[in-house]
Amino acid sequence: MAKIENSETKENIHQSSSSLWSNCRPDIQRRINALLNNQVEYFRLRIEFYRQLQDLQYAYNPEFERILVKQRTIIDGSCEPIELEKQINESNTSTPISESNLNLKLNVCHEKITN
Incomplete structure (x- = not known):
């Protein structure tokens, strides 16, 4: 994989991407912005989902642990x-x-x- 060595090359890449953006029609730019905003909303929702999922896992963990302890005692013959x-x-x-x-x-x- 090639490394970008000098700042001139980095600047050329930045200019080419911004010129590509500025060369897009306004309706295409609006669509891209809408899609980017939609993606941000999607990822925020996923973050909230996984936070709540983690909270549920923490809430139910003691019950699962109780069941697993009981299983261990039955398996090892102590109960x-x-x-x-x-x-x-x-x-x-x-x-x-x-x-x-x-x-x-x-x-x-x-x-x-x-x-």
Whole structure:
């Protein structure tokens, strides 16, 4: 890749790009400006989207971490899955298990691990 060594070459490039711009018809210049402004708006929106996405990831991270800790304890054998947990995955057609009952049993298992 060639390097631009002297300022004269840089100046020629700048002049050629600005002369190209000034040689464009006014309607073409307006379209280009509109497209550039549209692109700026698009990137601002993307930035806001990814900021909010990151905030959501931070908000839900403790819940994901809790689930991953539970998975690790089941995998390494320090906590056996309770009957209620097995039923959740085995039958989707039966009556739903109350979340409070499940959380109570999971907390008991977690307390056994931490104590």
